[in-house]
Amino acid sequence: LIKQVVKKFSTIFIYQHLTVEFKDLDKEILTDEKWFSFVLEQVLSNALKYTKTGGIKIFSRDIDNLDAHQEIFSRNGIEIVIRDTGVGIKSEDLPRVFEKGYTGYNGRIDKKASGLGLYMCKGVCDKLGHKIRIESEVGRGTDVIITVLREKISASDVKRY
Ligand code: ATP
Numbered sequence: 001l002i003k004q005v006v007k008k009f010s011t012i013f014i015y016q017h018l019t020v021e022f023k024d025l026d027k028e029i030l031t032d033e034k035w036f037s038f039v040l041e042q043v044l045s046n047a048l049k050y051t052k053t054g055g056i057k058i059f060s061r062d063i064d065n066l067d068a069h070q071e072i073f074s075r076n077g078i079e080i081v082i083r084d085t086g087v088g089i090k091s092e093d094l095p096r097v098f099e100k101g102y103t104g105y106n107g108r109i110d111k112k113a114s115g116l117g118l119y120m121c122k123g124v125c126d127k128l129g130h131k132i133r134i135e136s137e138v139g140r141g142t143d144v145i146i147t148v149l150r151e152k153i154s155a156s157d158v159k160r161y
Helices: 002-007 010-015 033-049 071-076 117-128 155-160
Strands: 019-023 055-062 077-084 131-137 141-150
Touching (some): 002 010, 002 033, 033 055, 033 117, 071 077, 071 141, 117 131
Antiparallel strands (some): 055 077, 077 141, 131 141
């Protein structure tokens, strides 16, 4: 699914000379295909908008910050990371990027930015039971991290979920 979504952006990758890399994406997760693709499209379009050199890497990993997640996620969840090597987000902008209409410092680069993309992603992730967060550093790039449940979770956890 992730590769299909990335494929839609292939001309932009080629045109901007950006690389794309996938790692550990063979896991099955509990999600809604259409809405998960919507979130990925928003996140990827941002990554491409704010990355001028290098590229994008998409990979999964075990949850790395247990404190930040509910117990159920720590047992059954994985993180899907969309990492870019773009301009990054200033630490003072970071807490506000999911706000409706917030375009931040980077928004000035692209005057057409509406500041709705991440706001909608957050809303969709909440509905799907996923979590979305961002880690970023100016000059290094940005990680958008989506925490999802694996497809096969225990029956008792399904009930609680
Ligand atoms: P649009 O929704 O029209 O694409 P937008 O990109 O400004 O507009 P969001 O997707 O909500 O809106 O992003 C909010 C802000 O977060 C952006 O204006 C930008 O400052 C910052 N941002 C988001 N993703 C990245 C990224 N990958 N790299 C750097 N900055 C980012």
